[in-house]
Amino acid sequence: MRGFIPSLFAVSALASPVSLTSRAAKGIYFLLAGDSTTAPNGGWGDAFLSTTVASGSSGHNYGHGGATTASFRSGGDWAKVTNDIGTYKSTYDVYVTIQFGHNDQKANSGVTVEQFKANLLKFAQETTSAGGAPILLTPLTRRNFASSTSNVTENLVEQRSATIDVATNNNIKWIDLNLVSMNYVNTIKKDAASKYNLAANDWTHLNTWGGVVFSRIVSDLLVEKYGNIFTPATKANSTLSALIKAGKPA
Ligand SMILES: *[C@@H]1O[C@H](CO)[C@@H](O)[C@H](O)[C@H]1NC(C)=O
């Protein structure tokens, strides 16, 4: 994902500035900020980059297991994201997906809902000032089914609505991953949904195929809502998108 060498590009840009302005539309560099549900080995991020992003576009998955909106900053992950915006923005349009909530919501997280909102807004503002564009994602649903309803237990409600509030009040792009991922697993039901579990009883994290399916949901939402930006950077999988849209197990 990191084949591009900034220093070489800077030299050739100096030598022939015209080539910069006459380039075709830039590709997108996706920087993925989030917790374990985005991170490698359990999240949707790696599959997003490897199965939904078209050639000419690229990215890096900075998802971090256990991260809250506070620890993602204090632990240094956020600085890597903003640093990468600076590195890649001359070659690509840089978009930063920001998806948190699973850990922020825990009673001992030390992050209140108000702080969660302020932290999301600060990530978005700093993305913009670094030269990138933020996209807020409501948190991927957990897949714990309640026997009383045969649906998943909706336990990220506050984090979903907080994320939407921040986006709509501040004119930030956003997609409702929580709602769409929840509706999908509610429709395919528990047995089919269990096929995405990272381990038999892990109804939060995704195995490799789960990553492919839920990253396709992320990609489809981006294309549906902001197609002028994301369609050129997207490698479609119409078979998979159609299964998801029809509420059939993929
Ligand atoms: C289950 O979820 C689906 C889709 O999310 C919804 O339409 C349906 O009303 C829910 N059923 C119950 C019993 O809550």
Ligand SMILES: *[C@@H]1O[C@H](CO)[C@@H](O)[C@H](O)[C@H]1NC(C)=O
């Ligand atoms: C595309 O979707 C089909 C059907 O779900 C699946 O078998 C295939 O692995 C997918 N390919 C990629 C690259 O995601």
